Amino acid sequence: MECGFCERRCRLGPEGYGYCRMYRAGETGVEERFPDRWCATAVSRVETVPFYHAWPGARCLIIGTAGCNFECRYCSNAEVVKVDPAGLTDIMLELSPKALVDKARKHGCHAIVFSVNEPTVSLPSLEQVAREARAVGMPMGCLTNGYATVEATERLAKVFSFVNVSLKGLSPEFCQEFLGVPDAGPILRNIAALARKVHVEVTTPVIEGTNDHELDAMAAFLADIRRDIPWHVFRLLPEYKMQREDYPSIEAISARIEDCGRRLDYVYFHNFIGSRWVNTHCPSCGTVVIERHSLGCGGDKLDTFHCHGDLCPSCGARIALCGSHMAWNIKEATA
Amino acid sequence: MSLAILDARQWQQVVDLQSGRPTESDAPATEMVKGLLDRHPFPGDRDRGSNAWVTDTALDLIDRYAPGFAFLSYSQQYYSCRYSPLSPEERREHVAGAFAEAARFAAASGMTTVLVGTGELVPAKTPIDLENLDGLAVTSNWCAHYAGLYDLSARDYDALRHHPSLSRIVSKQDILDLFGGGPADGARLPEYMAVAATGGYFKGTSLRRLLMIPEPSTVIPVSANLGPVASLTDIRAQILSRLAAGERMALALVEGVGCAEFGVPATSCANGLDWFRYEPGDAQFLAISTGQHPIFQHNGGYRYYLDDDEHKPYPFSGYFTELPPDTIGEAYSGRSIAVGNRSMFMHVCTGCDVTCECFARNLYNQGLMAVIHRQDKME
Ligand code: SF4
Numbered sequence: 001m002e003c004g005f006c007e008r009r010c011r012l013g014p015e016g017y018g019y020c021r022m023y024r025a026g027e028t029g030v031e032e033r034f035p036d037r038w039c040a041t042a043v044s045r046v047e048t049v050p051f052y053h054a055w056p057g058a059r060c061l062i063i064g065t066a067g068c069n070f071e072c073r074y075c076s077n078a079e080v081v082k083v084d085p086a087g088l089t090d091i092m093l094e095l096s097p098k099a100l101v102d103k104a105r106k107h108g109c110h111a112i113v114f115s116v117n118e119p120t121v122s123l124p125s126l127e128q129v130a131r132e133a134r135a136v137g138m139p140m141g142c143l144t145n146g147y148a149t150v151e152a153t154e155r156l157a158k159v160f161s162f163v164n165v166s167l168k169g170l171s172p173e174f175c176q177e178f179l180g181v182p183d184a185g186p187i188l189r190n191i192a193a194l195a196r197k198v199h200v201e202v203t204t205p206v207i208e209g210t211n212d213h214e215l216d217a218m219a220a221f222l223a224d225i226r227r228d229i230p231w232h233v234f235r236l237l238p239e240y241k242m243q244r245e246d247y248p249s250i251e252a253i254s255a256r257i258e259d260c261g262r263r264l265d266y267v268y269f270h271n272f273i274g275s276r277w278v279n280t281h282c283p284s285c286g287t288v289v290i291e292r293h294s295l296g297c298g299g300d301k302l303d304t305f306h307c308h309g310d311l312c313p314s315c316g317a318r319i320a321l322c323g324s325h326m327a328w329n330i331k332e333a334t335a
Numbered sequence: 336m337s338l339a340i341l342d343a344r345q346w347q348q349v350v351d352l353q354s355g356r357p358t359e360s361d362a363p364a365t366e367m368v369k370g371l372l373d374r375h376p377f378p379g380d381r382d383r384g385s386n387a388w389v390t391d392t393a394l395d396l397i398d399r400y401a402p403g404f405a406f407l408s409y410s411q412q413y414y415s416c417r418y419s420p421l422s423p424e425e426r427r428e429h430v431a432g433a434f435a436e437a438a439r440f441a442a443a444s445g446m447t448t449v450l451v452g453t454g455e456l457v458p459a460k461t462p463i464d465l466e467n468l469d470g471l472a473v474t475s476n477w478c479a480h481y482a483g484l485y486d487l488s489a490r491d492y493d494a495l496r497h498h499p500s501l502s503r504i505v506s507k508q509d510i511l512d513l514f515g516g517g518p519a520d521g522a523r524l525p526e527y528m529a530v531a532a533t534g535g536y537f538k539g540t541s542l543r544r545l546l547m548i549p550e551p552s553t554v555i556p557v558s559a560n561l562g563p564v565a566s567l568t569d570i571r572a573q574i575l576s577r578l579a580a581g582e583r584m585a586l587a588l589v590e591g592v593g594c595a596e597f598g599v600p601a602t603s604c605a606n607g608l609d610w611f612r613y614e615p616g617d618a619q620f621l622a623i624s625t626g627q628h629p630i631f632q633h634n635g636g637y638r639y640y641l642d643d644d645e646h647k648p649y650p651f652s653g654y655f656t657e658l659p660p661d662t663i664g665e666a667y668s669g670r671s672i673a674v675g676n677r678s679m680f681m682h683v684c685t686g687c688d689v690t691c692e693c694f695a696r697n698l699y700n701q702g703l704m705a706v707i708h709r710q711d712k713m714e
Binding site for chain 2: 247251273
């Protein structure tokens, strides 16, 4: 039986499971090995994921599962996603879709956001959660590597109304050496498909000397889809198999992305403390319309939202936003 | 105005600590601290060089600032033992490494260095899942034994009372009574607090597997050179009186080490009251630094996220919305420094004139932060 969730299209034998170790061949088709098992149910800011243009200021329940369909050499969550998920079940949380949505409501969260690992490897569980979340009007968002199949991407677009796709590199050599997949074709295809249906932001973890020379081509690709796709250039921390590498130079990368700002309306550079490149400027008049703090891996946070609705307070131009500015402290639900 | 200098390696930013906004400062103190951070990049929480970083940075700062008091934390062995699979021999090596660094500091600085162990670590045996309550359980990555409970139903209450891995459920009133608080002191206390039995820990917010957790210890060790103290809240007064007598003093916390493994001659002091024992963490740092129990403000299980809104002051200070008063650095009128590898604890918990700490979160190494609280003492 072939798994059709991601472009690896693993063959699942009767005893086996696929590359991500999250699906197996069941009697009625591909089934999850660990449905309704979650990790990292933490209350956090939507900006930490990061989403800078979706529900600014929203308090979210951040969730994740285990496993991944990529083999990134710099994975920052390797202790979660690179081990056999079967060995994690004792510390994973078992929560029904309804219990998860209730938990989000009880913590006063506006949204549920899937982060930590890859949603494609837990898609059926997420579809169940989305059904419950829709019933109470709670939007869902996710961070994804975008390597889903066309069909799974359609399903992701039904679950998530805001998606941040990680565009890690373009060249096949980079994809093979650093991500463990043949090429970026499916990711580029899926970014375009998702951008037609849901709010899309894109994140590029940058490794100096490895993929920084591709930044301009990435910006051009995104601008061809829509120039108002927010783009997060992430300073990569040397983690996992790249632990001994140098930290990327902030000066050098900030110089490179300056050019990209001519192609795209919203270009950010962060994942380090005190970044100066985290505020949103009006693409028409340059006024700072949303101010943030960059706390690095501790997450970013909204400081001041200056827009009037989704309009620049200075010139009235529209700022690309999905959802409205949210007050942090809506009341926690008690029932 | 307190300044923070953020250092993400070869890139620095000066901000106003309270607002978090970029600011300019060409004061000699700022240049001195910038240079300090630049010379001592942080190797990482679990890196074997992390405790040496504390010693090297503190000695460099002493050379330039000549303080009478230094507050240090050595935490590499604590992080490593919590999250790295170490053999008993490796664990002993990590702990011995921390004491070797503290000894190196004492010898090179010439300060009378008082060491405090923050308590034993034991294997993490039983994960406790409080997710399926009708009410709300608030847990945290860094607090294994205490969870805040809110809006419990009768069914929840019954289940928790009979839970085999909990040692007790205490009410807000129980906590107020134990620590002598009035009704106004309970704003940040949970309605109930669940206390895990030894070996049990609450499943927190991270999937990173916990291998060891704080015991937590009834007593903690204090090096014998301070003389006897009855409680961790008595350490401050002893240090201050020795400083007042003109002695140059350092207080160094050796994290995750209890009486059994303490590497120098020691006495022991109470690490809490009755059933409540401090885990290594901000509350314990504050109890030592302020000489008071801070449980009404900083306790396991309070809903920190309620304060985390837009315009929250001190955005680089974790969930603190103000810097705690009456810390030991504030009480000492001479020059003081703090250096530590336990995240933002040094600038929020010590009150020293210049503090230098790692800016690591959940073991991700983002670099360094230094805070200059007192520029006036440098003039
Ligand atoms: S989702 Fe998992 S099992 Fe399915 S094809 Fe991808 S890696 Fe293989």
